[in-house]
Amino acid sequence: MDIKELRSFCMVVKLGSFSKASKALDLGQPAVSKHIQRLEAELGRQLLERETRPLSLTAAGNSLYRMAEPFVEGLATLDHGSSLAMSPPVTVAVPHGFTGHVLPVAARDLRKAIPTTRIRVLSGTKEEVFELVQTGGADFAIAPDPGASRRFDFTPLYPSERVLITPRDHPFMSHPPRSLEEVARHPLILPRFQTKTRALLESEFRRLRIPYDIAVELDSIELLERYVELGLGLGVGLRGAADMESWIRPGIVSLSHLLPSEMIGLVRSRALPLSQPAAMLIDLLQGQKPQDKPATSRSSAHRRR
Template structure:
């Protein structure tokens, strides 16, 4: 048994599918199944319950998965420590980030940071914010960029973007000619939301309930560009950050400000407390502070500022 076998096993668990895991790690499904079977034989236990169609861990499988996470995290930390001994900003930073946030903020960050530190590799893990929180907690990524607030005492939190939500609507819709709309005007509209794994799913529903109605959900998707295409096909309306609009090339879409009140979103970087922070990660945080991307501490809550490690 080696660490790679455990990593392959973890990928099957994370993907909840042998087929998806095999594609993600560039192996054939039979080869991956053979590796997991070999691991089971070496450990003398069944890792998966194969009596149902749904891929489910056995009790032994859960123990192996939990311990594998610790082993992989320790190995990653070993590499980070050795990189630090060389006093060079080298290595890899794994960043968990929802696709929409990646589209809006990451290209600018990556371009400037890579120019300054070309030896550091930034690896993106694109999933919904709820899943990103789990990955940061289990130390499968170095840091996460998510929609705030997040209530978890295990994290350091660096707020860095605040922005308005806008209504995205087909240009022939009766509301499309308005200069501004209120949320209450949308109570009869079919909504197109992000999937339940995304914080924006719950956030939009919360904003609608605060405005006095339960939104009618027509479609859900994990891709913001598909959401826009559904709006362009007159299948519903969407509420997305204002900065999405310049990235839309579809002339059928209008973006309209929302008032009474104006819903806002705030993004933040989260890191797990007590975890070793590599030199490369510290350099990234210092870069974000220098570029004024991370909000200065006086704009944070007092208790948050006191808990932040110094980059």
């Protein structure tokens, strides 16, 4: 791919407009349009939904942007002779719907240790997250176990149960639901994208033939708390951290008796080395694990056998 084409694509995505991107790049709008068309022809996929206003990304466009944007930004700092070009950001990928608090705490501690470190957090579907790790678009991921794989090392951090996110004064806070049928009596607030938690929940509803109402679908999981607080419905997600109740504003109700939990851990590529700041961030994350955590990654244990 041509660097100019990637630069045009990233600018169009950032500004949401071909005309704004052409002005920012000091190019004619036809040239920017041609760059995007060439990218689409080379990939054989449409990257932008041109009928929407502002422009939106297709699934393929979203994947390309997540990989191309750090590269294009890095070239920009290199062009300007910035010292940041010598220290690329530590990039961590997390799945949509992951409500963990463990990463912000570790990121804070890393910045205290190395104040010049930049940290970039990317989110996507679980498949997109694993692809970012495999291709080097992310140093590592905090994600559920990818299963046996020759591509990844998985180091468990902690089990994470599925939870309901409710208003603090909701009846479920004192009397948790005894069945999914009780949960389905309330409107639900779910991510628009298909997370494993959403897929599992809806699969169980269908299997049990339970009708349910999705009140709101969100592209940004960060908005979920606000919609729950306003009483539009109940959210469903992974707990993400043992001390979740201490920092999230709504209430948290365990669904461990109704839906299976998942092991959350560090997912790394076996083929790509880590920078020193990335390795330090991993050490900080592992230091936050509960006392009963597994001590080794699956791959290292396998090597000892």
